[in-house]
Amino acid sequence: MKTIVVVGGGITGLTTMHYLSKLMVEQNVEARLVVVERNNYLGGKIHSEHEGGFIMETGADSIVARHPGVLELVKELEFEQELVYNETGISYIHTNNELHAIPAGSTFGIPMSVESLMASTLISEEGKQRALEDLQLPNKNFTKESSIGQFLEYFLGEEIVRKQIAPVLAGVYSGDLYQLSLNSTLPYLVDYKNEYGSIIKGFEANREQFDKAANKKFISFKTGLSALIDRLEQTLTTVEFKKNTAIQAVHKRGEKYDVVLDHETIAADVVVLATPNQTVRAVLQDPVIDEQLEKFTNASALTMYVGFDVADSVLPADGTGFIVSHHSDLVCNASTWTSRKWKHTSAEGNLLVRLFYKNINPRYEQLAAMTDEELTQVALEDIKLSLGIEAEPTVVKVTKWIDKMPRYDLAHNEALGVVVRELAQRYPNVLLAGCSYFGVGIGACIQNGKKTADQILSKII
Numbered sequence: 001m002k003t004i005v006v007v008g009g010g011i012t013g014l015t016t017m018h019y020l021s022k023l024m025v026e027q028n029v030e031a032r033l034v035v036v037e038r039n040n041y042l043g044g045k046i047h048s049e050h051e052g053g054f055i056m057e058t059g060a061d062s063i064v065a066r067h068p069g070v071l072e073l074v075k076e077l078e079f080e081q082e083l084v085y086n087e088t089g090i091s092y093i094h095t096n097n098e099l100h101a102i103p104a105g106s107t108f109g110i111p112m113s114v115e116s117l118m119a120s121t122l123i124s125e126e127g128k129q130r131a132l133e134d135l136q137l138p139n140k141n142f143t144k145e146s147s148i149g150q151f152l153e154y155f156l157g158e159e160i161v162r163k164q165i166a167p168v169l170a171g172v173y174s175g176d177l178y179q180l181s182l183n184s185t186l187p188y189l190v191d192y193k194n195e196y197g198s199i200i201k202g203f204e205a206n207r208e209q210f211d212k213a214a215n216k217k218f219i220s221f222k223t224g225l226s227a228l229i230d231r232l233e234q235t236l237t238t239v240e241f242k243k244n245t246a247i248q249a250v251h252k253r254g255e256k257y258d259v260v261l262d263h264e265t266i267a268a269d270v271v272v273l274a275t276p277n278q279t280v281r282a283v284l285q286d287p288v289i290d291e292q293l294e295k296f297t298n299a300s301a302l303t304m305y306v307g308f309d310v311a312d313s314v315l316p317a318d319g320t321g322f323i324v325s326h327h328s329d330l331v332c333n334a335s336t337w338t339s340r341k342w343k344h345t346s347a348e349g350n351l352l353v354r355l356f357y358k359n360i361n362p363r364y365e366q367l368a369a370m371t372d373e374e375l376t377q378v379a380l381e382d383i384k385l386s387l388g389i390e391a392e393p394t395v396v397k398v399t400k401w402i403d404k405m406p407r408y409d410l411a412h413n414e415a416l417g418v419v420v421r422e423l424a425q426r427y428p429n430v431l432l433a434g435c436s437y438f439g440v441g442i443g444a445c446i447q448n449g450k451k452t453a454d455q456i457l458s459k460i461i
Helices: 011-027 070-076 114-119 125-135 148-156 158-173 188-196 199-205 207-214 226-235 277-284 287-293 364-368 372-387 412-426 442-460
Strands: 002-007 031-036 048-051 054-057 083-085 090-095 098-101 218-221 239-242 247-253 256-261 265-268 270-273 297-311 319-324 334-336 350-358 393-407 430-432
Touching: 002 011, 002 265, 002 442, 011 031, 011 070, 011 226, 011 442, 048 393, 054 297, 054 350, 054 393, 070 218, 070 442, 090 158, 114 125, 125 148, 125 158, 125 199, 148 158, 148 188, 148 199, 158 319, 158 350, 188 199, 199 207, 247 277, 270 277, 270 442, 277 287, 287 412, 297 364, 297 372, 334 372, 350 364, 350 372, 372 393, 412 430, 430 442
Parallel strands: 002 031, 002 270, 031 239, 090 319, 270 430
Antiparallel strands: 048 054, 083 218, 090 098, 247 256, 256 265, 297 350, 297 393, 319 334, 334 350
């Protein structure tokens, strides 16, 4: 009987096993299935903590509902009754120490109509007229491999990119827009420009699909995102889980692979490395492949939850949070008003705020060196300045993601193609998976798990 080892018990590794188990039943295939996880819990960057009547997510706080395969997986797990959807409301940009609503009818701050552009309070009349040049400027040079920052600035102008679009997109993709490709962010923008002659007109022509997705577009679960991880573990009855176990190396031995763990070595026919890129480099220790793996980069961030014995109703009406732009005295890069956006996270309806401090922050190095107590004071000052709240917190949760947030820069896709080809030649049954390589969102990880399961099956039958 063949042995498949998945290293990494995050969402990618677990969905790989979920879909592989289904395929094996359908194809009447037997194999030993093993998941290796260094933590004493599964889920990786998905981890919910409960304290003081609040639910706090140390990593991702939700899943994009419309991503292919997300609701399909929930249904397969018979878990629909546990779903919760986000509350809809206004997102703001904090600039000049004021909150300005991100204009209705925009996506990632990009106007989907001339009306949306003109309604913006974030950019000047001159900036709006410059953005209208998108309606006439032809695309002669930009492709999906081009920088999204350069693309948007060329057609819409520097002001709207700097003041309205960059704060939103940088918050989503954790990087410099001028170092991120269109292909790894919003590739359809090139299609819109080429097909309709204008980014804005392209959005107008496809407005219906964005309007449908605008409301209730994120999901979580009644007891937090970890509930999905727990459900997967519960249903994977034929899988051996080796938690609190670190991988040391993977060695090729004939047609098999020795997976060297803390206290044992497993002889595997197929190995899936659904781990951070740093771990893959450490366990393979192959100079040829490492030359490409070192090209993948990561971002860092500090996130903080602060909960109060104060009613959530103190927040601005219909607001769900803000992103910080230029000319603000706030230190944070963004804030989600969690108890407003996710009612299930606050049992008593009290205020729960999440703040983000990213490595693009000019004070990041100073912040990263601070103690949790010092960071708490920074967060409380940000909350006071942005919301006028000076109450003492009842709960504070600090999480530090240091070099653990994959960043898809312009070199990513080319390096990935080389790595996949080299692996296929040098380690035919070792597969890469996960957010370091194939998409950072939970939905992308689920899809990657499904594709990885197909690859595994083709190798064992």
